[in-house]
Amino acid sequence: MKMLLKRYKYFLVLLVINIVVYGLYPSVGQNSIDITWSNAVEMLSVIPPIFILLGLLDVWVQRETMIKLMGEKSGILGALVAFFLGSAAAGPLYAAFPIAGVLLQKGSKFSNVLIFIGAWSTTKIPMLLFENSSMGWKFMVTRFMIDIPGIILIAYITEKLLNEREKQHIYDQASFK
Amino acid sequence: MFTVLMYIVAFGFLVLSFIKDKKKTFLALEKAWKSFENIMPQLLSILVIIGIMLAVLSPEVISGLIGEKSGWRGMLMASLIGSVTLIPGFVAFPLASALLKSGAGFMQIAVFISTLMMVGIVTIPLEIKYFGKKAAILRNSLAFIFSFIVAIAIGVVLR
Numbered sequence: 328m329k330m331l332l333k334r335y336k337y338f339l340v341l342l343v344i345n346i347v348v349y350g351l352y353p354s355v356g357q358n359s360i361d362i363t364w365s366n367a368v369e370m371l372s373v374i375p376p377i378f379i380l381l382g383l384l385d386v387w388v389q390r391e392t393m394i395k396l397m398g399e400k401s402g403i404l405g406a407l408v409a410f411f412l413g414s415a416a417a418g419p420l421y422a423a424f425p426i427a428g429v430l431l432q433k434g435s436k437f438s439n440v441l442i443f444i445g446a447w448s449t450t451k452i453p454m455l456l457f458e459n460s461s462m463g464w465k466f467m468v469t470r471f472m473i474d475i476p477g478i479i480l481i482a483y484i485t486e487k488l489l490n491e492r493e494k495q496h497i498y499d500q501a502s503f504k
Numbered sequence: 505m506f507t508v509l510m511y512i513v514a515f516g517f518l519v520l521s522f523i524k525d526k527k528k529t530f531l532a533l534e535k536a537w538k539s540f541e542n543i544m545p546q547l548l549s550i551l552v553i554i555g556i557m558l559a560v561l562s563p564e565v566i567s568g569l570i571g572e573k574s575g576w577r578g579m580l581m582a583s584l585i586g587s588v589t590l591i592p593g594f595v596a597f598p599l600a601s602a603l604l605k606s607g608a609g610f611m612q613i614a615v616f617i618s619t620l621m622m623v624g625i626v627t628i629p630l631e632i633k634y635f636g637k638k639a640a641i642l643r644n645s646l647a648f649i650f651s652f653i654v655a656i657a658i659g660v661v662l663r
Contacts, residue, residue, distance in 0.1 A: 338548040355560060358558075363555030379532070387521065418510070420624055424543070469658055485639055485643050488638075493636065
């Protein structure tokens with residue numbers, strides 16, 4: 328029980344803040360509760376298949392296979408796999424982090440995992456379709472074209488700016504989860 | 505619609521996995537649950553923060569903040585709002601297109617959308633959990649700068 332309280336302390340503090348807001352500004356508080364609720368429902372409907380796929384990925388895809396596909400020596404193929412894996416996804420960015428954890432744990436190259444995160448965040452196919460219909464194809468295509476080099480650049484610069492020790496630490500952490 | 509597709513894909517693989525190896529399948533489900541449970545505290549906190557934030561920064565307020573201001577100040581404002589908020593795409597794009605109609609510039613909207621998707625201040629504790637502090641902060645800062653490049657490109661193409 329105490330453990331549980333400790334794990335959820337931030338959540339509980341935030342809940343109290345929300346209740347205080349509700350007391351001071353009922354309409355804002357009510358709005359916030361409504362938004363939180365609808366987001367929670369949305370999250371619970373989107374997240375189960377993502378985590379099921381994560382679990383299956385973990386038990387079925389062997390480390391050797393993953394290293395071949397996305398590891399240090401995977402080259403362009405690795406970057407492409409990472410990009411398509413991220414783009415084919417549906418779901419909010421925070422759902423991508425646990426999957427990134429599994430990819431790291433299986434020996435994927437760090438920059439490839441960052442490409443995966445970049446693609447998930449901004450070039451998701453369902454999102455592009457939606458963007459096309461509300462912003463027009465010119466907006467969507469321009470953003471998509473500039474996003475591809477952007478994602479790659481962000482991934483490589485981030486990897487370059489981390490030293491071996493820091494990277495090793497991230498890999499070690501990933502294998503604990 | 506895509507969510508349905510994800511369910512079909514996940515369920516299909518799950519059945520396939522079950523036929524091939526029952527034990528491994530249960531292991532996979534256990535792993536799925538553990539990973540989910542692992543991020544649960546952060547996830548719930550994020551949900552409440554987003555709720556409070558969006559209640560204060562309602563679409564009307566965002567319109568007021570981005571819509572009137574133009575130029576670099578407008579872009580800076582749009583990028584800050586985009587970085588701290590977390591709005592799903594199906595709400596963000598209609599909002600963006602409404603902002604355009606009410607007079608916001610393409611560059612302001614581009615930087616708003618780009619930071620909204622790539623920069624996540626609210627989710628950074630979760631990101632740190634998996635990538636460490638330095639990598640998470642680096643990725644978000646680079647994505648923030650990159651959003652302005654996206655805006656300039658959009659500004660050039662759609663003037």
